[in-house]
Amino acid sequence: xxxxxxxxxxxxxxxxxxxxxxxxxxxxxxxxxxxxxxxxxxxxxxxxxxxxxxxxxxxxxxxxxxxxxxxxxxxxxxxxxxxxxxxxxxxxxxxxxxxxxxxxxxxxxxxxxxxxxxxxxxxxxxxxxxxxxxxxxxxxxxxxxxxxxxxxxxxxxxxxxxxxxxxxxxxxxxxxxxxxxxxxxxxxxxxxxxxxxxxxxxxxxxxxxxxxxxxxxxxxxxxxxxxxxxxxxxxxxxxxxxxxxxxxxxxxxxxxxxxxxxxxxxxxxxxxxxxxxxxxxxxxxxxxxxxxxxxxxxxxxxxxxxxxxxxxxxxxxxxxxxxxxxxxxxxxxxxxxxxxxxxxxxxxxxxxxxxxxxxxxxxxxxxxxxxxxxxxxxxxxxxxxxxxxxxxxxxxxxxxxxxxxxxxxxxxxxxxxxxxxxxxxxxxxxxxxxxxxxxxxxxxxxxxxxxxxxxxxxxxxxxxxxxxxxxxxxxxxxxxxxxxxxxxxxxxxxxxxxxxxxxxxxxxxxxxxxxxxxxxxxxxxxxxxxxxxxxxxxxxxxxxxxxxxxxxxxxxxxxxxxxxxx
Amino acid sequence: xxxxxxxxxxxxxxxxxxxxxxxxxxxxxxxxxxxxxxxxxxxxxxxxxxxxxxxxxxxxxxxxxxxxxxxxxxxxxxxxxxxxxxxxxxxxxxxxxxxxxxxxxxxxxxxxxxxxxxxxxxxxxxxxxxxxxx
Numbered sequence: 001x002x003x004x005x006x007x008x009x010x011x012x013x014x015x016x017x018x019x020x021x022x023x024x025x026x027x028x029x030x031x032x033x034x035x036x037x038x039x040x041x042x043x044x045x046x047x048x049x050x051x052x053x054x055x056x057x058x059x060x061x062x063x064x065x066x067x068x069x070x071x072x073x074x075x076x077x078x079x080x081x082x083x084x085x086x087x088x089x090x091x092x093x094x095x096x097x098x099x100x101x102x103x104x105x106x107x108x109x110x111x112x113x114x115x116x117x118x119x120x121x122x123x124x125x126x127x128x129x130x131x132x133x134x135x136x137x138x139x140x141x142x143x144x145x146x147x148x149x150x151x152x153x154x155x156x157x158x159x160x161x162x163x164x165x166x167x168x169x170x171x172x173x174x175x176x177x178x179x180x181x182x183x184x185x186x187x188x189x190x191x192x193x194x195x196x197x198x199x200x201x202x203x204x205x206x207x208x209x210x211x212x213x214x215x216x217x218x219x220x221x222x223x224x225x226x227x228x229x230x231x232x233x234x235x236x237x238x239x240x241x242x243x244x245x246x247x248x249x250x251x252x253x254x255x256x257x258x259x260x261x262x263x264x265x266x267x268x269x270x271x272x273x274x275x276x277x278x279x280x281x282x283x284x285x286x287x288x289x290x291x292x293x294x295x296x297x298x299x300x301x302x303x304x305x306x307x308x309x310x311x312x313x314x315x316x317x318x319x320x321x322x323x324x325x326x327x328x329x330x331x332x333x334x335x336x337x338x339x340x341x342x343x344x345x346x347x348x349x350x351x352x353x354x355x356x357x358x359x360x361x362x363x364x365x366x367x368x369x370x371x372x373x374x375x376x377x378x379x380x381x382x383x384x385x386x387x388x389x390x391x392x393x394x395x396x397x398x399x400x401x402x403x404x405x406x407x408x409x410x411x412x413x414x415x416x417x418x419x420x421x422x423x424x425x426x427x428x429x430x431x432x433x434x435x436x437x438x439x440x441x442x443x444x445x446x447x448x449x450x451x452x453x454x455x456x457x458x459x460x461x462x463x464x465x466x467x468x469x470x471x472x473x474x475x476x477x478x479x480x481x482x483x484x485x486x487x488x489x490x491x492x493x494x495x496x497x498x499x500x501x502x503x504x505x506x507x508x509x510x511x512x513x514x515x516x517x518x519x520x521x522x523x524x525x526x527x528x529x530x531x532x533x534x535x536x537x538x539x540x541x542x543x544x545x546x547x548x549x550x551x552x553x554x555x556x557x558x559x560x561x562x563x564x565x566x
Numbered sequence: 567x568x569x570x571x572x573x574x575x576x577x578x579x580x581x582x583x584x585x586x587x588x589x590x591x592x593x594x595x596x597x598x599x600x601x602x603x604x605x606x607x608x609x610x611x612x613x614x615x616x617x618x619x620x621x622x623x624x625x626x627x628x629x630x631x632x633x634x635x636x637x638x639x640x641x642x643x644x645x646x647x648x649x650x651x652x653x654x655x656x657x658x659x660x661x662x663x664x665x666x667x668x669x670x671x672x673x674x675x676x677x678x679x680x681x682x683x684x685x686x687x688x689x690x691x692x693x694x695x696x697x698x699x700x
Contacts, residue, residue, distance in 0.1 A: 080676055163676055428640055435693045478646035480579055503692050504653035511689070512652040515668070517641070539647060541640040542654045546672040546698040 029150040033061030038096040064147040067098040067274045102275035104210035114141025116296045116309040117316035130195045133188040136171035150197040157189050214276040216247035224327040224353035229320035231442040233260040233466045236351035248273045259336035314437030327353040332407045339412040339464035343391040349384045350402050367398025389413045412462050414449040420534030421446045422522045427538045431502040436543035443495040445469040445522040469522040471495050476517045484516025488540040642666045655688040672698040
């Protein structure tokens with residue numbers, strides 16, 4: 001059966017099933033919607049979305065979403081339903097809907113990986129049937145970052161079945177009659193609607209509370225910045241946030257340093273804060289488009305912390321996790337490195353903002369068994385000290401104090417490196433460079449000591465932090481004479497996997513693409529010549545031919561930051 | 567395997583393969599206490615002590631990830647890529663039912679009715695396939 005004929009079968013089934021709507025058999029949903037007061041929105045959309053005397057617009061008044069969710073809806077209206085909108089008007093409408101038909105911080109938090117574009121393992125624990133129904137085709141994150149009335153959840157299913165008839169066979173409806181002993185004979189999609197209506201209704205305490213007192217965010221000022229850039233390690237610096245003319249708009253000046261190699265970065269950017277807390281920004285180095293990083297962050301309640309992810313790349317695969325902390329006074333951010341072998345001496349740097357200067361040996365305390373030999377350099381953003389761990393220092397983490405202030409994180413003294421963990425444990429890259437962009441995979445290695453019990457992967461293991469390793473690729477032998485390693489791509493000295501070109505490869509049996517799965521191996525070498533290895537599984541697969549990210553426009557090879565030159 | 571003797575060709579290949587370098591059999595790679603990489607379990611050591619995280623688990627199947635796509639699977643039912651329909655360009659127009667469709671292709675009902683308009687034979691004209699942004 002061809003894919004086209006499957007579609008035809010699905011379309012027939014769809015038309016037959018419309019005659020037996022389940023929604024009509026349920027009790028009427030009396031949830032009050034959210035009235036629309038934005039004239040631009042009404043004028044742009046009322047050709048299809050009728051407005052009643054209470055200001056309710058069909059569909060629009062009965063759902064709440066993230067800015068990305070609304071942007072995606074508007075794009076669909078333009079591409080499929082002939083909505084006519086100027087970009088400026090579309091931006092205003094996304095802003096209005098995100099603020100007035102948005103979701104509260106507590107509602108977004110479980111699904112924030114979706115808007116932060118994280119490629120992570122995540123399971124929807126509340127109902128595996130619902131997860132199966134939805135994630136046959138897309139992330140559950142898209143589902144749990146929305147709120148709708150029951151009628152709206154039903155209409156969402158109907159829209160899916162209209163646009164994608166295959167969804168019936170992929171998960172919406174069971175194949176054939178229910179099992180003779182089944183107690184619940186509903187189709188998966190009907191179970192899903194019942195579940196989603198209960199778990200993600202339009203009206204919630206969280207939204208009622210948040211929307212009642214939501215106000216334009218007040219974020220102007222100096223913020224201390226800390227983060228972790230996968231493959232490159234910790235970053236520390238500052239962010240100057242200035243309010244722009246419009247409420248909720250900001251300009252940023254960012255400066256930070258990579259703790260491992262001292263590379264300094266200066267970026268300028270702009271941001272809009274939606275719904276009073278959802279930061280969406282973009283920053284550049286020297287104004288160069290090639291260096292653009294999108295910023296998706298949450299302003300925490302209390303207005304003292306902003307955190308999230310900055311990202312770039314054809315598949316949003318690059319970029320650091322970032323936390324900003326208000327820095328009206330001294331702020332201590334963290335340490336680098338975070339571990340020290342017993343009997344050794346090293347330079348340890350405490351990073352922060354507005355730190356007191358002129359500090360001496362007595363002002364910094366690394367805990368029992370660790371002596372501060374001398375302060376090498378002390379500035380307002382970092383203090384470097386030469387520290388020595390005694391031979392008999394007890395293994396374990398120490399709280400660190402700088403001028404009486406606790407330093408986040410701990411300095412861990414260890415005697416041996418027992419294992420190397422490679423993250424992500426399971427990575428995925430996508431072939432590209434011929435017709436489609438490459439999807440890179442960045443790996444990094446973290447060292448662990450087994451701790452007092454001498455056993456790996458137990459609660460007392462000591463995390464020794466990011467370490468430098470030698471990277472290599474080994475065959476993951478899945479079939480006889482497996483030869484994926486020769487074709488999939490290469491791993492550079494920084495743990496960045498660069499996939500091979502897309503398209504059929506005439507050199508492979510059956511003209512296979514350069515797909516494959518391999519081990520990514522990290523080898524750490526100790527001072528005594530000892531070696532410890534760790535490894536992760538890497539899938540190298542085909543490109544995505546259709547991209548849904550609402551901000552994405554046509555991107556072809558060579559037009560996105562590749563970061564292969566470092 | 568020491569007490570089993572391969573009596574047919576397939577069993578013989580398995581036997582050879584398991585003993586070969588790079589075989590997909592997890593082997594401990596660090597000794598207790600983080601000493602030099604050792605091959606095999608030293609005499610007297612408990613094999614459980616040799617567990618190394620990242621080596622003890624099998625292949626990881628990214629189905630259920632936060633970014634799954636369909637109809638397309640990055641891996642086959644065993645967690646590898648050997649069972650994918652290959653090359654993907656051959657599968658774009660006529661899905662093979664004996665293998666896993668690895669590509670999420672645009673729907674040609676609504677979003678991209680002309681997606682393959684420039685591409686009469688995808689395996690030959692694959693450079694003309696568009697990337698769709700609905």
